[in-house]
Amino acid sequence: MPTCDLAPFDAVVWDLDGTLVHLAVDWGAVATEAEATFRAAGIDADGTDLWGMLDLADESDMREDIEAILSEHEQEGARRSKRLACAETMGTFEVEGVCSLNCEAACHVALDTHDLAGHADAVVGRDSVATRKPDPEPLLETLRRMDAAPDDAVFVGDSRRDKLTAERAGVAFRYVGDGPSGV
Known part of the structure; x- marks a missing residue:
């Protein structure tokens, strides 16, 4: 679960793999x-x-x-993904979305598999827009679909790439857990 306070934010955007679930991909x-x-x-x-x-x-x-x-x-x-502890927090905010490096279809499958789909007001995957994280456009598109302003939002992720995406989009960022898991 996030080790940070997300309460100050009206909108929360979650990374998928490594944050809400762990995809079982070789x-x-x-x-x-x-x-x-x-x-x-x-x-x-x-x-x-x-x-x-x-x-x-x-x-x-x-x-x-x-x-x-x-x-x-x-x-x-x-x-075949495993639900992570952070998923227990999803659904407790005013508006929420998912922004992932995984394809949008996989995001929907994972959210459906773990009964989280009803909590996602927007889902943007690697193939939803022309660019991918760390370019800010996927995160900004998620916020547009959520009708949320970057200043009112936080992006929660597990990687340095997630943090860089948030910085480039002008969105607050919080690591899930104690810090980055990879690139």
């Missing part, structure tokens, strides 16, 4: 499948991380193929 298997897809198209992606692969997919007109691989694994991982 990211190594995802990367291997994506690398094989690139290799079949004659493109060398060996050693590229998943976010770099998305960039490479955009550059090589393979976004749809790579996104399909990611989305399939994320949705299955959302079905």
